[in-house]
Amino acid sequence: MSTREEILGAAQRRLNLDPTSSMADIAAAAGIGRATLHRHFSGREDLLTEIGARSLDRWEERLDAARVGDVCSSDDADRLRATLVTLLGQYLEDSDDFGFALTDQFVLAEPTLTARGEALAEREIELFAAAQAAGVLRDDVSPRWISQACYGLLVAARDALRAGDVPRRDLDTVVASFFLHGAAAPGKPL
Structure with missing residues (x-):
């Protein structure tokens, strides 16, 4: 059984x-x-709520393991950058398991899951703000925008894997590079 x-x-x-x-x-x-x-x-909603909770559990575990609070208070640009790259890789690994929960409308709208997700997002936004203050991330956009861009990049990565556009072995490097440097050609002005 x-x-x-x-x-x-x-x-x-x-x-x-x-x-x-x-x-x-x-x-x-x-x-x-x-x-x-x-x-x-008891039904599909009960199942989806449990999957959403598991997804949030994993997100929280990743933030805790990265010691995001300590990293944010360190003001160490190298440590902040390394933490961002590590978390992005872990988020990509998790999106293999929890990709459905990233975009399912029920999971995204369920009140208990939404409240918990917002609290976790605040921890992540604190990390992005610290990275901005240390010069790791651009500071001409809000850290909330960076959080949304990170989420969008995870969804795009999940979809690219499904379509076969990016090999899984290259995904961590592609996403980290894109997150930290954008789509501009290296050394080219905007």
Whole structure:
């Protein structure tokens, strides 16, 4: 019999491939019947809420492991840059697992998940503001804009992987470079 964790993993993988998957599709992907799936989750919304919470758990774990608060108070540009690059790589790794949660409208609008996501975003925005103050990131835009751009880049990276536009082995470098330097050709003025 599949455990709740195994079912959630199978559901995430299925929804990452096809966000419109039905509960029957998800049950089949988990190798269980619909009745078993419904013993674990009362319905699709319950399942999506759990996947969203898992996504937020991972985000929080990444911020905690990076010791974002300590990094922000250090004012060390090299440490800030290294933390940004590391977090971007980890976010990309996580988007392989949680890509569905990045764009699902139910997950993005569920009040409990939204409130928690906003609190985590504030921690990340603090990191971006510290990186701006240290000269690592441009300071002519708000740190909230940088946060939105980071999110957009993660969604773009997920979509590029799905389309086969960027090999997974190159994605961390491409995204970090794009995040830190933009789309401009190196050494070329705007």
